[in-house]
Amino acid sequence: MLSLYVPATGWLHRMPAGPKLAMLALVAMAVAALPSTWVTAMVLLLPLVLYAGSGMGVGRGLRVLAESVWGLRWVIVVTAAGQLIFLGLEPAVANTGRVVAALLVVNLVPVSTPVSALLDALERGLAPLARCGVDPGRAALLLTLTITTIPVIARLAAEVRDAQRARGLRPSLRRGALPLLVSALRHADDLGEGLAARGIR
Incomplete structure (x- = not known):
């Protein structure tokens, strides 16, 4: 992550x-x-x-x-x-x-x-929602993953643009959308496998 x-x-x-x-x-x-x-x-x-x-x-x-x-x-x-x-x-x-x-x-x-401290703080802050049937741990994990995934997508977009320039192409949304989508889905798969390996589903 x-x-x-x-x-x-x-x-x-x-x-x-x-x-x-x-x-x-x-x-x-x-x-x-x-x-x-x-x-x-x-x-x-x-x-x-x-x-x-x-x-x-x-x-x-x-x-x-x-x-x-x-x-x-x-x-x-x-x-x-x-x-x-x-x-x-x-x-x-x-x-x-x-x-x-x-x-x-x-x-x-x-x-x-650190991500671990952020996760713990969010889980403590969301603890009152347990009375409404919300799992604070899962909700905190979701928020933490969202925060940490945003820069991942930005990095992947930068890598796609750099790859286009290396091939002598001018970066464009039309040419870069599909490679970015594939890279983002690959990251999501890796993240899902990592969570599953830790028993989080």
């Missing part, structure tokens, strides 16, 4: 997974609730401060931030373009800024939390 975890010993990495999840979720929700004004675009400074001051080291934190922004490039393009067409420049800048800032803040959870 691919993990986004970046080993470090800073305050964010030492913070228990449960409180960290709650804190970063509240910060992300506060960012998302900001008004659509020019000033809101300044919220993009928040991820800069959090990544640089998370205890990974300023240089390392900024590199992780840059990689995260690059991973969101299409989200940024699509969000900005749609907002610009339908709402205008100021709302487009403000709304794109707060969406990107919220996603970058949330991304600090898998960056600073």
Whole structure:
């Protein structure tokens, strides 16, 4: 299972997974609730401060931030373009800024939390749902797999694009969709076999 975890010993990495999840979720929700004004675009400074001051080291934190922004490039393009067409420049800048800032803040959870600790925290948080017939362990596993599979798909898409360039082709969605689908299904099969081998069905 691919993990986004970046080993470090800073305050964010030492913070228990449960409180960290709650804190970063509240910060992300506060960012998302900001008004659509020019000033809101300044919220993009928040991820800069959090990544640089998370205890990974300023240089390392900024590199992780840059990689995260690059991973969101299409989200940024699509969000900005749609907002610009339908709402205008100021709302487009403000709304794109707060969406990107919220996603970058949330991304600090898998960056600073091992998958096992994240799974345990989610399972404890979902425990009250057991009264409704929900298996907290399975629900937590599903959420954790979702979080960790997103970067896998992004990596597979990058590999498909690199393969197209190596063959002298210009990367395109039409040519890359089928190889990406095959790679994603192969990953799903491998993941399913791994879970079955551990007795999880």
